[in-house]
Amino acid sequence: MNAELSSIQRRARIHAALGDPARLAIVDTLTLGDASPGEIARSLDLPTNLVAHHLKVLQEAGVLVRTRSEGDRRRTYLRLEPAALASLTSPPLPDVTRVVFVCTHNSARSQLAAALWAQRTSIPATSAGTQPADRVHPRAVAVAGRHGLLINATGTAHVADVVHDTDLIVAVCDNAHEDLTGGVRPRLHWSVPAPADTDAAFEATFAELAARVDRLAPALTPDPGPTPAQRTGANHD
Structure with missing residues (x-):
């Protein structure tokens, strides 16, 4: 009692x-x-x-x-x-056609978030960095593999080469959130700490990102695209 x-x-x-x-x-x-x-x-x-x-x-x-x-x-x-x-629902973010996860080096958190997103939703996603490294961190590749996800170890990119005006930008580290103050600004910020260089730390980061992805995904409404009438230019007025 x-x-x-x-x-x-x-x-x-x-x-x-x-x-x-x-x-x-x-x-x-x-x-x-x-x-x-x-x-x-x-x-x-x-x-x-x-x-x-x-x-x-x-x-x-x-x-x-x-x-x-x-x-x-x-x-x-x-x-x-x-x-x-737990009883509250997320406010909807309609008409999101692509999500871009951004961190500083595009070598761990943003890569894991994009891989998790691709596993859990049909809305396209990619990742980028404000100062991208040459390669993805080996522990990020390893933790993704342990959970059935595939990350391209050399697939890092700069935000300037990736982001479009219509993208939903999610900064997954504090430095990226604070650095993106120009034309590219994150609409969402996840203050996920940088993992220490251990398997356990990367597992913890993976778990936190998975929980956040699971919270965000139901709040997004995929853009249905043009109707058949709109694609053919038909006018029924």
Whole structure:
């Protein structure tokens, strides 16, 4: 009975935290990608002190956690705790025709994310880097192989050679998110830490990317393309 009461109290705390419209808007912002407090304030046009208050309430309820940026160590990013929000659905992103996963070297996280995406959905995907390496990390190739996925060990690319205006860009590392400030800007950011050079670390990164891919995929609506009438130029008006 005590365990049941504890569970009810935790759920009640989460529901209470989500009862404020601004806090629910913050959760919507973080459902598909991570963001810094300043990015949330700008996105929702809220004062930073009010955002700080709402984030404190959400964090105390176990809805989100903070992580330190691997790029600018003064910056923190916020991410949702999926288990706390299992009953929430992701806001839809309609008419996405291709997804491009981007990290710095295009040698591990972005490659794994694209391979996972190809396994789980029919929407095309590829990957790129802001400073691509010559080869994919051998442990990334190995962990993909252990899970039945194939990665081209020499298939790295630069964002400038890959990204189109209509692509959904997902930055899967902090440095890529912070570097893409020009014409190519990520629409989503996944603050996935760089794996240490061990098989266990790459397995953990693979698992986190798989969970995030599984959360994003149902939120995308494939573009159905032109109807037969549109392809033939028929007009029935």
